[in-house]
Amino acid sequence: MSEIYKQLSTVVLSGNVDKTPNIVQKALIEGMAPKDILDNGLIVGMNEVGARFKLGVMFVPEVLMSARAMHAGLEVLRPQLAATNAKLTGKIVLGTVKGDLHDIGKNLVGMMCEGAGFEVINLGFDIPPARFVDAIKEHQPDIVGLSALLTTTMRIMGYTIKAIEEAGLRDNVKIMIGGAAVDADFAERVGADGYGSNAVKGVELAKQFVGVV
């Protein structure tokens, strides 16, 4: 059993988009629980991707291919996960802030949050503060996730949180931030509830926010 987990984390780490769904399928046929396949296999691989990227031993192209492999694995798991996650874990509105068009990390967080049972409303990139406010009103999420890659745009996170406050919605949502430019100190300074240093950490944070650990 642990052998198949190892295989799963390895194919995600190496970004093998063909093998990942096959091994997920094989694991399901062997009767393994979808949640275990996700948590002990795919996510373990993705966690290693996050760590290696931070250290500079893995670069954007490899991370992209790992994300694609992860996505292919999740696609196979999705119907099974939906059946086992009887109730949705929570709802997340996600977007890259205004002026920033980088969405690779944010999409990865979205995809992995879906895997963890969240309903994800992905607003896209270059999203002005007012659109986050409107989306909170419309979707009433538990969590808002803000992303920024650039130091130029990270300040917009602060403006976005301020707009949410001014709309009187701040107490309705937990706000998490992520992206290459930001860190835990910055999250505190702009009044976010938390910071995820990579996609796996982002999902863990979202789960904590809604009391699922």
Added chain:
Amino acid sequence: MSLSKKLPVVIIACQVLQNMLERLLPNGLAQQVTFMDYGLHRVPSKMTWTLQDAIDAIEEPSLVVLGYGLCGNGLDGIRAGNHTLLAPRADDCIAILLGSRQAYLREFEAVPGTYYLSKGWLESGSHPLKEYEECTEKYGPEDAAWIMDQQYQHYERLVLVTHSPADMEKYRPQAQEVARYCEQWGIRYEEILGSDEFVRRLVEVAAALDKADDNFVVIPPGGEIRQEQFIQ
């Protein structure tokens, strides 16, 4: 009081600023000038260690001028030690190449999705076309094309920044080759004549530290560069 008069000046800068610095540095101002490899910012944590090592290797207490912006937090956490540190308050080299933070913000607000090319970046092969070629070699054409799509599909504009009409002529063909490759994403090509004002001011401030205004970050001995000093 000019403390800097007593301190020898040492410059550690990215190669991307080499031409401008060499042209603008008065003879004898800097005891030592070191140009570091392009592209340290690609792994900001490595940039931090590399620059820290270079600073720590300076024996005599000095005014160390860093020819860098915050560069993806590459400067964040750098400790001054016995030295005084001076850096332009810029997110990255684009503001420095354009001449000021204001000039950069103007361009940024006009078209956030802009990819900048400069003489340095073209010469060091840091541009989407080169990246595509490298990815193709490593992962094959199909995956390479997908990887490039993922990274560049939202960009709108490719801008060549140079500092003289002659350089514009010289680098235009190479920039246009990159531009032709980027047309697949609807990216348009433009040219901007940059300004050496930021580097000129940096050199002035290096000669007289009391001239530092809020366009510069100055860290006294024992201090540390923090991201928030750059985020106004």
